[in-house]
Amino acid sequence: MNTLAPEQQARVAAALHPAEELLWVGKPCSAPMPAATHGNGGFLSNIWRWFGGTTTQAYTEEETIYLLTAKRAVVLSADKEPREWPLMLGMIQKFNEAPDGSGDVIFEHDYDERTETRTPRGFLNVADADRVRMLVSSAADAAYNASPWSV
Secondary structure (H helix, E strand, O other): OOOOOHHHHHHHHHHOOOOOOEEEEEOOOEOOOOHHHOOOOOHHHHHHHHOOOOOOOEOOOOOOEEEEEOOEEEEEOOOOOOEEEEOOOOOOOEEEEOOOOOEEEEEEEEEEOOOOEEEEEEEEEEOOHHHHHHHHHHHHHHHHHHOHHHO
8 A cells, every 4th residue: 555645545444344454455557648649749649639648647537546355346436436346256257468467357347228338347457467367366266265155
């Protein structure tokens, strides 16, 4: 938690249940401006800015925080209710990894019938995505093995 600002650490502490064990905390990586648009005021840079891009724009909200505890995975967003998933075997629906090691650990998709689009939900655009995937899988295995149903 030492990479979080004090107000973010307070949000994490408030989201935890009493005596809940925090296994991992993270934030989305910042998405750099595409390589073709780097430069000072070039044509492509201007087009990038017209469509809302900046050199420091985050992939997702800057205030999003991801938590993995011994019992659940949680996404804390600044403007939405926390979203959480209980740890269970097979909870990772999809895993995407970029060449730089960042990626998505997806737990579910929201489907919008009106637009026929699927929005992934989970730990999106995290650094060292494979490590995060393994942490989630290991925590889910441990949660299952600690449950009365594993006997």
